[in-house]
Amino acid sequence: MSLKHAILILLESEPGSGYDLFKRFKDGLGYFWNAKHQQVYLELKKLSEAGWLAFEAQTQDTRPDKKNYRLTPAGHAELLRWLGEPVQPNTINDALLVKLYAGAHTSPDNLREEMQRHIAVHRKTLDSLLSIERDYHGLPAEQRQALRMPYLTLRRGILGEQSWLQWAEEVEHALQDTTPASTPAGK
Amino acid sequence: MSLKHAILILLESEPGSGYDLFKRFKDGLGYFWNAKHQQVYLELKKLSEAGWLAFEAQTQDTRPDKKNYRLTPAGHAELLRWLGEPVQPNTINDALLVKLYAGAHTSPDNLREEMQRHIAVHRKTLDSLLSIERDYHGLPAEQRQALRMPYLTLRRGILGEQSWLQWAEEVEHALQDTTPASTPAGK
DNA sequence: TTTTGTTATGCAAGTTTTTGCATAATAGGC
DNA sequence: GCCTATTATGCAAAAACTTGCATAACAAAA
Numbered sequence: 001m002s003l004k005h006a007i008l009i010l011l012e013s014e015p016g017s018g019y020d021l022f023k024r025f026k027d028g029l030g031y032f033w034n035a036k037h038q039q040v041y042l043e044l045k046k047l048s049e050a051g052w053l054a055f056e057a058q059t060q061d062t063r064p065d066k067k068n069y070r071l072t073p074a075g076h077a078e079l080l081r082w083l084g085e086p087v088q089p090n091t092i093n094d095a096l097l098v099k100l101y102a103g104a105h106t107s108p109d110n111l112r113e114e115m116q117r118h119i120a121v122h123r124k125t126l127d128s129l130l131s132i133e134r135d136y137h138g139l140p141a142e143q144r145q146a147l148r149m150p151y152l153t154l155r156r157g158i159l160g161e162q163s164w165l166q167w168a169e170e171v172e173h174a175l176q177d178t179t180p181a182s183t184p185a186g187k
Numbered sequence: 188m189s190l191k192h193a194i195l196i197l198l199e200s201e202p203g204s205g206y207d208l209f210k211r212f213k214d215g216l217g218y219f220w221n222a223k224h225q226q227v228y229l230e231l232k233k234l235s236e237a238g239w240l241a242f243e244a245q246t247q248d249t250r251p252d253k254k255n256y257r258l259t260p261a262g263h264a265e266l267l268r269w270l271g272e273p274v275q276p277n278t279i280n281d282a283l284l285v286k287l288y289a290g291a292h293t294s295p296d297n298l299r300e301e302m303q304r305h306i307a308v309h310r311k312t313l314d315s316l317l318s319i320e321r322d323y324h325g326l327p328a329e330q331r332q333a334l335r336m337p338y339l340t341l342r343r344g345i346l347g348e349q350s351w352l353q354w355a356e357e358v359e360h361a362l363q364d365t366t367p368a369s370t371p372a373g374k
Numbered sequence: 375t376t377t378t379g380t381t382a383t384g385c386a387a388g389t390t391t392t393t394g395c396a397t398a399a400t401a402g403g404c
Numbered sequence: 405g406c407c408t409a410t411t412a413t414g415c416a417a418a419a420a421c422t423t424g425c426a427t428a429a430c431a432a433a434a
Contacts, residue, residue, distance in 0.1 A: 002282045003420080009289040019382050032284035039421060041384060066382060083293040086301060087282040089308045095189040095274040097219035097343060102196040103336035106270040114273060121276045149290035152361055156284060156354050163350030167343050174339055190390080206412050226391060228414060253412060 002087070003043055006033045008052065008071065008079045015070035017058075018044050028150075031125065031157040044069055052078055100171070108175050115175070119168050126161035129154060189274070190230055193220045195239065195258060195266045202257035204245075205231050218312065218344040231256055239265050287358070295362050302362070306355050313348035316341060 010016070010024055021044070022037045035043075044067075047053045052075030055067040071079070096118055103111050136144065136151055144151070197203070197211055208231070209224045222230075231254075234240045239262030242254040258266070283305055290298050323331065323338055331338070 002285055005282075006285045009285060012289070012292070017382075018384095029285075029288070032279050032281045032288075034278040034280060036422065037382095038384075038423085041382095042421095045384090079289070080292065083286060083289060084297060086304060087286055089305055090279075090281045090283065091221040092219050092277075093190075093221060094219045094277045095192075096277065097340045098189055098193045098196060098216075099270060099274055101216070101219075101337050101340050102192075102199070102266070102270060103339070104333075105199070105267065110271060117273060118276055146291075148361065150288050152290070152358050153284045153288050155357055159350050159354045159357075160347075163346050167346045170342055170346075171339050174335065204412075205414095209412095223392070224412090225393085225414075228412095230390095232414090 002082075003033070003035055003039065004047060005079065005082050006035075007040070007043055007047060008075055008082075011053065011069055011071050012076065012079060015068055017066040017068055019066065021069075029153075031129065031160075032153055047075070051075075112172070112175050115168060115171055119165065122161055122164050122168070126158065126165065129157045129161060133158060189269070190220070190222055190226065191234060192266065192269050193222075194227070194230055194234060195262055195269075198240065198256055198258050199263065199266060202255055204253040204255055206253065208256075218316065218347075219340060234262070238262075299359070299362050302355060302358055306352065309348055309351050309355070313345065313352065316344045316348060320345060 006025075006029065007021060010021055010029070016024075018037070018041045022035070022040045025033060025035045025040065044053065044055075048055060048069070052072060053069050054072050055069045057065060058068050059065045096114070099114065100111065132154060133151075136147065136154070139147070193212075193216065194208060197208055197216070203211075205224070205228045209222070209227045212220060212222045212227065231240065231242075235242060235256070239259060240256050241259050242256045244252060245255050246252045283301070286301065287298065319341060323334065323341070326334070
């Protein structure tokens with residue numbers, strides 16, 4: 001959908017290769033936009049053909065050659081155009097919730113294990129976001145000002161993960177209640 | 188991805204037509220799984236061909252004819268199999284955050300308007316989820332027990348929307364700070 | 375020294391999802 | 405009497421995304 005525009009934005013702030021962009025998706029923007037490397041390369045090709053990007057092949061000695069992409073004026077114009085039109089609200093397709101919805105058809109143990117797996121992932125994500133936030137607060141005011149907007153998206157990630165983990169606790173309590181006699185003696 | 192399984196689950200709890208399912212996606216499950224009617228019909232066709240669903244054509248006088256789908260034993264088995272295997276964590280692709288990330292390239296007014304649109308949608312969703320929750324709490328204990336698992340997914344929706352709106356307030360404060368001289372005199 | 379990881383790019387095939395179009399009957403509001 | 409909404413289904417084309425495969429060089433760890 002707007003992988004196109006996510007790429008335009010990333011290249012606007014700093015030119016780079018497909019591999020660069022892919023890493024930026026994995027690290028920085030991964031919590032609000034995901035893309036496989038194949039798709040990034042394909043999209044770069046399409047955007048070049050559309051005239052929104054230009055690239056220079058860059059031969060390297062110790063590393064494989066790469067293509068350095070940057071925005072063309074047309075690409076910049078397209079970015080501004082896109083920023084001016086409304087984006088439609090996000091739709092959620094969450095398989096975990098589908099599974100939980102049908103939870104009555106499987107065992108509480110199975111659900112607990114599933115939740116544990118997801119909790120581990122979300123905790124790790126939250127930790128990494130909080131660490132990025134700490135770094136941000138350590139920056140000089142000038143740089144913080146320049147990163148104000150990306151910081152707001154970081155906040156979305158942090159609040160979102162915290163809320164998710166809070167919910168996970170509710171779920172754990174609810175799943176414990178299903179098997180009250182599972183622990184032998186008890187506190 | 189698991190539209191297949193979302194459909195199996197919906198039909199497990201109650202058989203119905205494609206149109207029924209589409210409405211259930213829009214109303215009940217809409218906050219964690221979205222599907223267009225075309226995709227639902229297509230998927231029902233595929234699931235029938237795979238032997239997981241069976242249907243009876245049902246002629247109606249006042250309304251167009253419809254097909255009533257229900258799970259086959261093979262469909263039930265597939266559902267149980269799917270419930271036993273881990274689902275992978277959800278990935279987020281959120282165009283609003285992409286836009287906000289690039290917010291420095293557009294006007295605060297534009298961003299504020301965009302946020303207002305999204306806030307209205309999220310508030311409406313939250314209201315409707317809270318109303319469903321009130322209904323749930325009004326049910327007799329027996330029915331609440333039967334709906335325990337779907338209720339957990341409802342909680343996810345509620346906590347998620349509340350967290351989103353909380354974040355939106357942070358964003359509004361941050362956007363106000365960009366144009367401190369925009370209001371003429373004072374408070 | 376073999377294996378694993380990182381850098382770097384991409385094609386091909388398949389699946390999933392969206393968008394556009396099409397039909398058809400009835401009910402209700404203006 | 406006309407317009408709009410609701411019920412009900414679906415095809416076709418395109419766009420978006422995933423999965424599998426392929427290559428290639430170097431660096432570091434086992």
